[in-house]
Amino acid sequence: MPMAAVAATGTDMAVGVLDQLPDELETGPLDEGSEIYSADGVLMATFYAQNRVPVELDEMSQSMKDAIVSIEDARFYEHNGIDFKGIARAVASNASGSNTQGASTLTMQYVNNVLISRDVASGKAGSDLTLSGTKDLGDKLREAKLAVAVEKEYSKDEILEGYLNIVLFSGQTYGVEAAARSFFGISAAELTPAQSAMLAGMVQSPSHYNPFTNPEGTQARRDTVLAAMLKNGKISQAEYDEAVATGLDLNPQTVVSGCTGAETAQYFCSYVEQTVLQSEAFGADVKERARLLARGGLTIRTTLDSRLQSQAQKQIEAQVPVGDPSGAGSAIVSVEPGTGKILAMAQNTEYTPEPGSGKTQLNFNVDAGMGGTPYGFQPGSTMKPFTTAAWLAAGHKLGDTIDATRTSYPAGFDWKASCLGANAEFDAWKFKNASEGYEKKMTVAEGLTQSVNTATVAQAAQLDLCDIRDTATRMGVHRAVDGEPLEVTSPSFVLGGQEVSPLTMASAYAAFAAGGEYCTPTAITEVTDRSGNDYDVAGGECTRAISADVAAAVTEPLQKLVEGSPGSIHPIGVPAAAKTGTTDMSEQTWTVGYTTGISTASWVGNWNSYSSLNDQSINGVTRSYVDGSALAGAQWTEYMSSVAKLYGAESFPSVPESLR
Missing domain, CATH: 1.10.3810.10 (Biosynthetic peptidoglycan transglycosylase-like)
Known part of the structure; x- marks a missing residue:
């Protein structure tokens, strides 16, 4: 009726x-989208169920x-x-x-x-x-x-x-401000009579009076509205004549919801989204948190530095461009020592659910549970500094001479692993160095600078494997697949045999830069809703992982590595330390390094197959052997050279004589 x-x-x-x-x-608050901003105020992305920007009447x-x-x-x-x-x-x-x-x-x-x-x-x-x-x-x-x-x-x-x-204007566009922006690229305050008439005419049937799919019908409806305005004395005859003589003159400005529409740092955006969805601060369950993100009008301020992000993306694409025929992936992630703030997070793919070369929503930089690849990547020799840190913490020195001649250990070798119990058994293990001629006696420092596998394993053979694992754990190192500590059932973990994420490694190395203090990585600094209410967001929690003296001692041979300019790595103009990593067949390659102000992990490898980078044309260049100092090293070096001075880049502390 x-x-x-x-x-x-x-x-x-x-x-x-x-x-x-x-x-x-009961009116309640209007649905309003949430916005994510970088630390320097750049709008990165908008999440909405209804694209709406509420404004007051005098702003129309x-x-x-x-x-x-x-x-x-x-x-x-x-x-x-x-x-x-x-x-x-x-x-x-x-x-x-x-x-x-x-x-x-x-x-x-x-x-x-x-x-x-x-x-x-x-x-x-x-x-x-x-x-x-x-x-x-x-x-x-x-x-x-x-x-x-x-x-x-x-x-x-x-x-x-x-x-x-x-009121609904079209699709997911609600409210006059969002409509003015979407169809004309202006604010509601700037709407002309012709533009206003078009929008007013659309509300009767938003799906029918759509200027993109039905421009003729929409224009006819607009002219009907203009006639009503003339009849009611809201515009003059001259204004009416001028308005009906114009076309729709659209200037569409699409606002895509979520990280696929992010203007920059799409994968960092994804990490922020995952952080919100997994935090009880934003709701009792994932569904409630997602509803808040899409409808609650949150303003999310993050740690990202858009200057660093821009440089990271630039250097990544200079080495392995998006969609490179090789299919190789590359990534850079930076954190701030002493705070855990994530400063940049970039990779060489487009964030999209669509299939195709160079397209994925998997975040190379993070763990599987935060949107990363299913398992992460083997870090190779970038794991070695943790063995040296445990060596020094056990009372040894950098200058200690070790026998690095041994390349195999038989089954039943007496590896110490107190956390496994007295009956733990280990299989036989054979390995080799990346280059011949290093199977000899050398100091611990020389072994770390020159990345000699036999030297690191010789240290591990004199230590408790569980102490090495625990040192790495205190510095945030964990498996990318499940977030659990590394397994010690095989000593090969000391050479990087278990998969981790680049963010894990950048954060762990940041502890060396921060004098032994490890801070959990953090992406969000502040969240407020449309009413000004604050949400409790956890910042980077910092704890003592190793002593400041041990951190300084590990840094010295890593600083010598940078000064030695291996491969594409060279000094960056400020004190810096780094370690490269390469898996056996060059499937994964790394350079992880730091200044006192920035810690960065650079990775280049295969992310959708376990195949070698050797003899592959990457960015038009074919190399017979690709190690961590090549592409990953070039990324790290050029990027850090451009951004290191933006943050503190002081001299590293001296190594105490007791550890020399």
């Missing part, structure tokens, strides 16, 4: 029915206000929420069959939009929503009574402001 028929049955009957219905509208052009009132409810400023004259007019028009007219006032439409928005926010399915064309008598009566209640509580301007912020 239409609303007009209710009026025809008599005012007394209508009032009697209305008296039995609720008389208060007068022509927009006039257009919507003229076409939807010309008597808006005269009625009290229910327009009985409008109802009578609609009855007469509909009865004659000349034109179908609705009887809902702007206030009633506002009420209906609020009810729908509230139901959507509560998770009600689309089939359960009360939309136009599906309303029964009770729905229309409820709207009418609530409209009267709204008119008593709010001014006309407040109702108009609410309506223009809540």
Whole structure:
């Protein structure tokens, strides 16, 4: 039964029915998207279920206000929420069959939009929503009574402001500000009469009056609105003539929700999203947290430095461009020693669910549980400094001479592993050095600088493997697949035989740079909602992992590595230390290094197959042997050369004589 028929049955009957219905509208906050910003204020991404940017009435052009009132409810400023004259007019028009007219006032439409928005926010399915064309008598009566209640509580301007912020214009575009930006690339305050008329005309049927799919119909509807504005004295004849003579003149500005639409640092954006979805601070479960992110109007400020991010992406693509035919992946991630703040996170792929070369949503820099590859990557010799750190903590020195001649250990060798129990057994193990001629006696420092496998294993053979593992664990090293500490059932872990993520390695090396203090990596500094409420976001928690003296001692041979300029690595203009890593067949290659202000992991390898980089054309160059000092080393060197001075780059502390 239409609303007009209710009026025809008599005012007394209508009032009697209305008296039995609720008389208060619970408006609640509008759905509003969340925004992610870099540390230096760059908007990175927007998450929304409804693309909406609420603004006040004085931030909307007068022509927009006039257009919507003229076409939807010309008597808006005269009625009290229910327009009985409008109802009578609609009855007469509909009865004659000349034109179908609705009887809902702007206030009633506002009420209906609020009810729908509230139901959507509560998770009600689309089939359960009360939309136009599906309303029964009770729905229309409820709207009418609530409209009267709204008119008593709010001014006309407040109702108009609410309506223009809540109404659907197209697809996921709600509210006049988002619509103005989406269709014309301007703010609502800048809308001309012609632009305002187009938007006002769309609300009657957003799917039909779509300027992209139905430009002719949309323009005709716009001209109808302009005629209504002229009739109601909101524009002059000259303004009308000028407006109808123009085309739609669209300037579409698409705002894609989520990290696929991020302007920069798409994979860092993904890491931030995962951080929110996995934190109880943002809701009881993942569904509730996702709803908050899409509808709660959060402002998320992060640790990312857009200057570093830009340079990281530049250097990555200089070595292994996006979509390179080799299929090789590359990544850079930087953290700040002493805080754990993630400063940059980049890789050589496009963040998208679409298949194709150079396209993936897997984040090379992070663990599997945070959106990374299923297992991570073997770090090779970048694991060696943790054995040396355990060596020094056990009372040994850098200058100690070790026998690095041995390249095999038999089954039953007496490896010490106190955490495995007395009956632990180990298989036979054979390995080799990357280059011949290093199977000899040398100092611990020489073995680390020259990355001699036999030297590192010789140290491990004199230590407790569990102490080495525990040293690495205190410095944040864990398996990428499950976040658990490295396994010690095989001593090969000291040479990087278990997969980790680049973020893990950058954070661990940051502990060397910070005098032995390890800080968990953190991406978010502050989260507030639209009401100014703060959310409790955990910063990087810092703990003592190794002594400052041990950190200084490990740094010295790593600094000599940079000074020795192996491969593509060379000094970067400030004190720096680094270690390279290469798996047996060059499937994964690394350079991880630091200054006192930035710790960076650079990785180049195969991420979707375990195949060698050797003899592969990468960025047009084929190399017979690719080690960590080649592509990964070039990335690290050029990137750190460009950004190191932006953060503190002081001299490293001296090594105490007791550790020399």
